[in-house]
Amino acid sequence: MKSLSRMSPTLTALALLLAGCAIGVSQSVQQSGPHLSPTECRDLAALRSNAPPTMAQHQSELAALRKAGYNPSPWYDDPYYPDDLQAAQRVVDYWFNTECHPSAPG
Template structure:
């Protein structure tokens, strides 16, 4: 394979990988930070519904979008960083997930 054809193949592979990731984790609607599934699952969590893996995954995804990173072995800012992310997710929830009043 020529070097030029392998260079042309790389963007196609990256694009395919990104498209498959989009299908697995849908992006929020334009102008929104939370997906409809996250709104639904956060509503269930707030209503003390039984936890499920999907609800927990959606809550963690929202917290990560708000800037929380649970991966460090030692986090000197814990729990402040988690609480800050939770406040931001709560704000997004109130703004984006609240039913229309009328």
């Protein structure tokens, strides 16, 4: 058991290093073009209209949050929750306001 407790800081450091690499790669890929797809824009608009949400709309919202850097932790205790989620929500809100154009009433 002592060897496991000695390895715990090493495993934690390795996990943080890998998470940082994944975030760096995902952020470098996100820089080109619009951040939200037309489907994500449509689904986010529907969620904001207070209509009953669908599973697909929730999945689009989660995809947009992931693009903004939010990673729902596979571990139970995320020390950065809810701050990391709220930061990603602010980014998605900004993208929504700048990239998603409401359709003209017709």
